[in-house]
Amino acid sequence: MKQKSVGHKLGLYLKRTWTLYLMMALPLAFAIVFRYLPMTNISMAFKDYNMFKGVWDSPWSDPLYRWFEEAFTSKDFWNAFRNTLMLNSLDLLFGFPMPIILALLLNELVFRRYKKFTQTVLYLPHFLSWIIVSGIAKQLLAPRTGVVNVLLAEIGADPINFLTENFLYVITYIVLGVWKEMGWNTIIYLAAITGINPELYEAAEVDGASRLRKIWHITLPGIRSTIVVLLIMNLGRILGSEIDRPFAMMNSMVMKVADVISTYVYRVGIRGFQFSLTAAVGLFQSVICVIFLLTANAVAKKFGERGIW
Template sequence: MVITKNSQSFRYMKRYWILYAMLVLPIAFFLVFRYIPMAYIQIAFKNYSIVKSPSEMDWAGNNGFEYFIKAFSNRDFLYSLRNTIGLNFLDLLFGFPAPIILAILLNELAFKRFKRFTQTIVYMPHFLSWIIISGMALQLFAPTTGLINIVLNKMGFASIPFLNEPSYWVVTYILLGIWQSCGWNTIIYLAAITGINPELYEASSVDGASRLRNIWHITLPGLRPTIIVMLILSLGRILGSEFDRPYALSNKLVSEVSNVISIFVYNNGIRGLQFSLTTAVGLFQSVVCVIFLFAANALAKKFGERGIW
């Protein structure tokens, strides 16, 4: 009997059809909630009307780019763009190395029980919402009633305006972000460390290498591919902005540094009903993030790394 390619494919599908059936829900999710809504991107180029479908709406002026021009003529948008880039850059500068350092420190712990306990403690903040974290921050950092400032006052020091002055607020914002996400992000790096050949450490120990030498010459080179991939993904989000974190921590006294693009979209789109304007802003944000993603990936490949595709 001759086994044709079609019969092989049929037997393969008959054997593994359950695995493919499990893909139905994820594919349906992406189609319904990711790809079909992309038809509404054209709202950025049209005059929005609630009673018309996107294809029936009239084109905006200036060849459809009216709302892009309005966005870049809007002072609030330019401030939010500056704040988004600034806060994301500081997050990348200080927040990106933090989980790498923490993962290396956890890996070097000799007592396994203490290591597991410490891992559990540092993971926990990830499961707290920013509303809860902002409430905790208010109890700790409030100018007059915050625990830290009360202790400082009793020690004879002046109160520190952690949440009321822009420069202090930015520092507090970055530190709270590191505290919330650092432990969770170590999971990826700890998994990468477990993939490093233990014989390399044994050989270096025989040669008399110290722990710092092992970290520098074995652990960090072993982590490099993972670090490169995570850095590329982080650069792809350099213009992205989460909503809950800046919104929960901000107040009117620091609005000049806390208003990011997501808050601008919320204020002008959801509250101001300027859907075409905020769709144009969101499209611009997404396009720039994609450009950064491709550029970072190309740069990684140029220096001999694998990249993400």
């Protein structure tokens, strides 16, 4: 009778909610076809891939770790590894707190029209591609004809090579990244702030709390879980890098600090037709990112946070 009762309840539940499961079928199919099935080609990292034979008919490498060994013995790979870790760490250090600070400032603005205008201005850079951003940067920061250096020349200062000196290139790279994305990421924190009970602010105001006290004791604790989740996700991408940003901004003068794993894979693997090498490097990169993700999540749970699962 108990099993029949459980089955009856399950049948009633599915009868009420079958449309929801049907709606989930399409995104689930999309994830399986375009996310999980391509993972089967990970075997390319252990094969001597031949594009005419395909992944499955290509012979296995001898030894199996051949392409990993080739990558790990390459100075260019370790230079790209170091640069990826350095640039992403600096992005995290300077880029992660900025949306939080902006969200706190925007939340304190009283005039709604000014607040909306400010939000719009801060969001707009996100919709520009890195090709456009790098083109603007090159026009503004060019050593002789750039607006910034022309203004410096007007006051008698020497021109600054923002994009051709290693140290200045790194600073420019990080500043442009923070400027482009900080406004867009504030949306998440502003949404989290709206979920805080307004009665807490009213009680704090009655007790005579200042704005800074309300931010420190109410707003920040109220969005702490959101901050932790986003921090864990960012740490999971600490060794990942999309190709558009570094590829658009790099030049031959700063290859020592500008070449990252994505550009290394494109230059050495794809342009050099070493597809097995690109698969090996990509697999190594993914494994390191997963390790960072699991470690960050475990540390967050150890400190009493919920983590991402």
